[in-house]
Amino acid sequence: MPTDPVPEPTLASNSDQAIRVRLDQARARHWERTRRMSLLLLAVWLTTGFGTVFFARELARFEVFGWPLSFYMAAQGASLVSVTIIAIYAWRMRRLDRDFHAAMAPRP
Amino acid sequence: MSTNPATGVKHGYFKKLSRYYLWYTGAFALFLVAVALLEQEGMPRLWIGYLFMFATIALYAVIGVICRTSNVTEYYVAGRRVPAMFNGMATAADWISAASFISLAGGLYLQGFDGLAFIMGWTGGFVLVALLIAPYLRKFAQYTVPDFLAARYGGGAGGRGGPVRALAVGATILVSFTYVVAQIYAVGLIASRFTGVDFSVGIFLGLASILVCSFLGGMRAITWTQVAQYIILLVAFLIPTMWLSVKHADNPIPQVAYGSLLPKLTAREAELANDPREAQVRAEFLRRADGYAARVAALPESWEAGKLDAQRQLAAARARNASLLEVRQAERALTTYPNSVDDARTLWLERRDANLARARPPEPHAQPFPGATQEASDARRNNFLAVVFCLMFGTAALPHILMRAYTTPSVHETRVSVFWTLFFILLIYLTIPALTVLAKYDIYTSLVGSDFSALPTWISYWANVDKANPLISVADINGDGIVQLAEFAIDADVLVLATPEIGGLPYVISGLVAAGGLAAALSTADGLLLAISNALSHDVYYKMVEPGASTQKRVTISKLLLLAVAFIAAYVASQKPADILSLVAAAFSLAGSTLFPVLVLGVFWKRANHIGAITGMVTGFAVCLYYMLRASPALGGNALETWFGILPMAAGVFGVPAGLFTVVVVSLLTPRPSRASAGMVDYIRAPE
Numbered sequence: 071m072p073t074d075p076v077p078e079p080t081l082a083s084n085s086d087q088a089i090r091v092r093l094d095q096a097r098a099r100h101w102e103r104t105r106r107m108s109l110l111l112l113a114v115w116l117t118t119g120f121g122t123v124f125f126a127r128e129l130a131r132f133e134v135f136g137w138p139l140s141f142y143m144a145a146q147g148a149s150l151v152s153v154t155i156i157a158i159y160a161w162r163m164r165r166l167d168r169d170f171h172a173a174m175a176p177r178p
Numbered sequence: 179m180s181t182n183p184a185t186g187v188k189h190g191y192f193k194k195l196s197r198y199y200l201w202y203t204g205a206f207a208l209f210l211v212a213v214a215l216l217e218q219e220g221m222p223r224l225w226i227g228y229l230f231m232f233a234t235i236a237l238y239a240v241i242g243v244i245c246r247t248s249n250v251t252e253y254y255v256a257g258r259r260v261p262a263m264f265n266g267m268a269t270a271a272d273w274i275s276a277a278s279f280i281s282l283a284g285g286l287y288l289q290g291f292d293g294l295a296f297i298m299g300w301t302g303g304f305v306l307v308a309l310l311i312a313p314y315l316r317k318f319a320q321y322t323v324p325d326f327l328a329a330r331y332g333g334g335a336g337g338r339g340g341p342v343r344a345l346a347v348g349a350t351i352l353v354s355f356t357y358v359v360a361q362i363y364a365v366g367l368i369a370s371r372f373t374g375v376d377f378s379v380g381i382f383l384g385l386a387s388i389l390v391c392s393f394l395g396g397m398r399a400i401t402w403t404q405v406a407q408y409i410i411l412l413v414a415f416l417i418p419t420m421w422l423s424v425k426h427a428d429n430p431i432p433q434v435a436y437g438s439l440l441p442k443l444t445a446r447e448a449e450l451a452n453d454p455r456e457a458q459v460r461a462e463f464l465r466r467a468d469g470y471a472a473r474v475a476a477l478p479e480s481w482e483a484g485k486l487d488a489q490r491q492l493a494a495a496r497a498r499n500a501s502l503l504e505v506r507q508a509e510r511a512l513t514t515y516p517n518s519v520d521d522a523r524t525l526w527l528e529r530r531d532a533n534l535a536r537a538r539p540p541e542p543h544a545q546p547f548p549g550a551t552q553e554a555s556d557a558r559r560n561n562f563l564a565v566v567f568c569l570m571f572g573t574a575a576l577p578h579i580l581m582r583a584y585t586t587p588s589v590h591e592t593r594v595s596v597f598w599t600l601f602f603i604l605l606i607y608l609t610i611p612a613l614t615v616l617a618k619y620d621i622y623t624s625l626v627g628s629d630f631s632a633l634p635t636w637i638s639y640w641a642n643v644d645k646a647n648p649l650i651s652v653a654d655i656n657g658d659g660i661v662q663l664a665e666f667a668i669d670a671d672v673l674v675l676a677t678p679e680i681g682g683l684p685y686v687i688s689g690l691v692a693a694g695g696l697a698a699a700l701s702t703a704d705g706l707l708l709a710i711s712n713a714l715s716h717d718v719y720y721k722m723v724e725p726g727a728s729t730q731k732r733v734t735i736s737k738l739l740l741l742a743v744a745f746i747a748a749y750v751a752s753q754k755p756a757d758i759l760s761l762v763a764a765a766f767s768l769a770g771s772t773l774f775p776v777l778v779l780g781v782f783w784k785r786a787n788h789i790g791a792i793t794g795m796v797t798g799f800a801v802c803l804y805y806m807l808r809a810s811p812a813l814g815g816n817a818l819e820t821w822f823g824i825l826p827m828a829a830g831v832f833g834v835p836a837g838l839f840t841v842v843v844v845s846l847l848t849p850r851p852s853r854a855s856a857g858m859v860d861y862i863r864a865p866e
Contacts (some may be wrong), residue, residue: 101863105782108309115305119298119570126291126546127555136437141544144294145611146433149301149326153600156308160593163313165863167590 096173103166111155118143118151192261203409209233214686223685227372230689234410234696235387238403242391244416244832245399250729253396253586253736254321254712260401262591266598268401269582271408271701273300273603275357276364277762278610279411279698283677286614286671290543293614295562297607299569299766301600304573306774308596312583314781316592317862321584322709323773324717330780332855333788342776342788343717344796349772350577350713354706355578355747356765360701362751365696371643371675371769372692378752384700385748392704394739400704407697412605414694418678418687419609422616425681432612440544443619450622450663451539458656459664460537467533470526478519488512536664545619557823564764564828571834572766575773578702578709589866617673622679626663630654635660636679640672650676707747711740763827764806771798771833775841784843784859790845798837805829 122129124141134142213221213229251257260268278300286293318326324346328339362381369380391403406741419432429435451455473480492508516522541548547562573579582599587594598600625634633652640650649669652661678687715736720727722799727735775794808815810826824831 080330097860097864100865106862111309112305115302119302119566120563123298123559123566126559130544130546134437135434136440138440138544138546140546141291141294141440142437144298144546146608148298149600149604149607152302152305153597153604155305156593156597156600160311160590160597162591163593170865 093112093174096170099173100170104163107159107162107166111159115152115155119148124146188259189260192263195261195264199405199409202406206410206413210686210690213689214684217684217686224374226685226689227374227692229429230693231369231373231383231696234693237381237406238387238700239390241393241403241406242399245402246394246396248733249395250733252398253733254716256398256401258319258585259587262586262594264405265401265582265586265591265595266600267408268404269579269595269599270602270606271404271411271697271707272582273599273702274408274411274606274698275702275762276361276368276695276699277280278606279415280364280368280674280695281670283613283617284668284673287618287668288670290541291546292558292562293422294611294724295565296569299566300527300573301603301607302566303570303573303595304600304603306570307579307583308593308600310781311574311580312592312596313589314862315580315583316586316589317864317866318858319584321389321581321716322712323580323777324707325721327776327780327791328658328717329424329722330855330858331776331786331788331791332852333792337852337854338721339788340722342791342795343721345792346773346776347713347717349769349795351710353576353765353769353772354578354709354713355743356768357578357762358703358706358710358747359751360762361699361706362748363754364699365703366751367671368675368692368695368699377754384696384703385744388700388703388707389741389744392708393740394575396733396736397708398418398551398583400701400708401585401736403704404701407701408602411694411697412602413612413692414697415606415609415674418681418683418691419613419616421683422677422681423612424621426616432616433608434475435614436615439615439619443543443615443622446619446622447540447542448588450626453662455656455658455660456539456662456664459662460539461677462655463533463537463664467530467537470530470533474523474526474530475860477523481516481519481522484522485515488515524742536667540663543615549650559826560823561825564824564831567834568763568767568770568828568830571770571774571830572768575769575777576766577713577769577773578705580777581709581712589774613674613677616679617680621666621668622663625666626661628661630659630661634679636676639679640676693816703747707740707744710743711736714739714743731846764829767802767806767828767830767833768799770830771802771837774798774834775837779838779841780857781862783845785850786841786845787848787851787855790841790843793844794837794841797840800832801836802829802833805832 122140122143126144129140129143130138132139136143213226217226247253249257278296282293285296288294315323315326318329320326320329324343327346328343330339331342332339333342334340362384365384366377366381369375369383372378373380375383392400420430423432423435424430427435427439429438473484474818488508488511492505492512495505495508516525547555547558549558582595583592585593626639635650637650641648641652645650647669649672650667652666654661655665656662675688675691678685678691715732719739720732772795775798776786776791779794780791805821806815806826806829808826809817809820809824809829811817815826820826821832
């Protein structure tokens with residue numbers, strides 16, 4: 071259980087220079103990939119949320135399962151896209167975390 | 179007991195919890211069946227109301243007593259061992275407020291497409307929570323949102339971030355307090371309508387259950403109570419909607435079924451819009467509106483003439499020895515007559531607008547942004563977008579939701595927990611537009627066109643609940659003995675509560691819906707009160723006033739503060755301030771403008787420093803508040819003084835960018851943050 075001061079990340083038992091460099095590289099790579107994915111998912115979120123509202127009057131002409139498309143997007147579609155985005159994020163981040171730990175694992 | 183090393187979840191624990199809640203759900207179903215049987219045996223309605231109210235409140239209190247604790251980690255963050263799914267369920271209950279449960283479907287009924295802004299805003303915001311804030315807060319692993327901001331930005335005496343913390347605490351308290359007052363108000367409303375107790379008695383009954391729960395066990399108790407409350411509110415919302423769905427679309431899944439009903443509703447709307455009798459009623463309302471307009475135009479003479487007239491009528495009634503009823507009516511007309519010319523102007527303008535509103539033909543439910551001109555239509559679209567924006571960014575900055583990120587066993591579990599949160603919210607939120615369409619179709623087809631002598635009982639029941647502001651009003655305006663749509667008015671707060679009766683379900687389902695509304699209000703109030711008292715006890719008392727306090731003392735102080743805040747909130751709610759939905763929407767704009775910029779830039783931009791954070795929070799808050807005061811007539815502003823025609827409720831659309839901009843500019847103009855701050859950002863970004 072972490073206590074009040076923010077704990078510094080502990081390095082592997084031998085504070086070797088090579089390990090520190092590897093850690094920094096792996097972290098930078100992990101953060102870069104996290105950021106890129108977040109940005110991509112936010113772009114999807116922005117288009118489905120705000121984009122469909124902005125063009126709602128034009129989209130009302132199309133129909134999905136009885137709903138006018140713009141009504142469907144506002145009532146269900148945008149929310150379903152949001153929950154999918156969050157699911158993809160959680161799943162992909164787990165992969166990224168695993169890749170990070172694989173990169174940091176002692177090499178044979 | 180085996181522990182998954184990646185997620186930190188103990189499997190046996192999860193299984194045990196699932197078993198408990200399955201038993202609980204089964205027992206609740208039995209309880210419903212038992213009450214339904216009692217109703218068959220002739221138990222009066224009032225008793226059913228009492229039974230639901232007291233049984234559920236007692237249930238929450240029992241869970242609170244079982245989960246009592248004095249341990250700091252248990253009290254503040256439920257021991258950080260709540261599995262993702264249960265954390266998601268509890269957060270969903272925390273999130274689904276009285277406004278969502280009771281007023282949202284009614285709002286959609288009245289506003290049509292425009293109301294969907296609330297559905298979009300209140301769900302889309304969780305993308306921001308999941309991607310930008312929650313996992314990083316969990317990695318940081320402290321107790322409150324101000325904790326995070328103070329550690330990230332530092333500054334102040336000894337670099338401990340005192341000023342940033344103080345501002346964050348202020349924002350937390352202000353936002354949560356506005357919101358909690360609305361919840362307690364709703365508790366009083368539901369209790370008084372279903373059990374007939376006085377409004378203030380209802381408030382204090384609800385308060386008692388909130389207190390037993392959060393007072394004894396803090397976050398731990400409210401988490402497990404909220405899971406129980408979620409189950410009740412889900413069942414309460416789904417049963418009547420599924421019933422209506424089977425009735426009108428032969429399909430028990432309302433979210434799918436109402437697609438086939440929407441074209442029928444649109445056809446019925448077109449039919450009613452061209453009905454000559456509807457036009458007759460609307461013309462009558464227009465005539466009444468013109469009458470009020472003429473009286474306003476003739477002020478002050480019309481005020482004096484009206485007063486003399488009222489006096490003369492009373493004297494005449496007495497002189498001719500009229501019936502007691504007539505004399506009473508004449509007396510009431512005189513006593514309620516406006517006291518001054520100014521009062522008369524306000525009242526008559528209000529009545530003119532009310533009549534004008536009812537003189538308009540109904541708007542098609544599914545059509546986006548209907549408007550007479552392109553500009554009017556564009557203005558509605560822009561306001562829709564602005565409301566969605568505010569609700570989304572406000573969601574991502576609400577302290578009582580964000581502090582949930584601390585309660586899971588790992589960062590991964592926090593990410594999954596946000597998924598479950600939105601999943602459980604959507605079970606309700608995707609049903610709300612369905613319920614609206616189903617109820618609207620029912621009213622448009624079976625009530626409209628029926629005979630005045632055969633009105634269903636729910637109409638007279640709800641029309642008589644609140645005599646001063648009737649929740650439902652229906653009167654034969656054109657005297658043809660048939661109900662026209664224009665003759666029927668319904669308040670947004672009633673639709674969900676009346677749905678079981680509209681659909682012709684037994685009263686036990688009405689009791690269940692009331693219990694669901696109560697659960698929604700209580701669960702949100704629990705979370706909010708805890709957010710406030712934690713900010714006061716942990717951030718103000720422990721971090722700023724007495725850092726040496728023992729853990730025992732910290733928890734005790736927190737409990738005492740909770741008690742005090744709860745009573746103040748109940749007192750404010752008993753004064754009946756403005757209506758529920760407008761209060762809540764204001765809280766979202768303020769939260770988003772003040773906290774969102776510093777939270778997100780704190781994680782994603784290392785260069786942001788404490789001076790930028792302080793000025794950013796102050797600017798965001800000030801811009802948002804200024805706009806509300808300027809443009810909201812309810813707060814003393816002028817409705818014409820808007821920027822780009824944006825409604826004051828959506829003030830966050832200016833506040834959030836102002837806050838972001840200020841943090842960036844001021845940070846760039848002032849020195850870099852300390853190395854400790856950069857180290858902390860590296861730490862929270864790094865994987866576990």
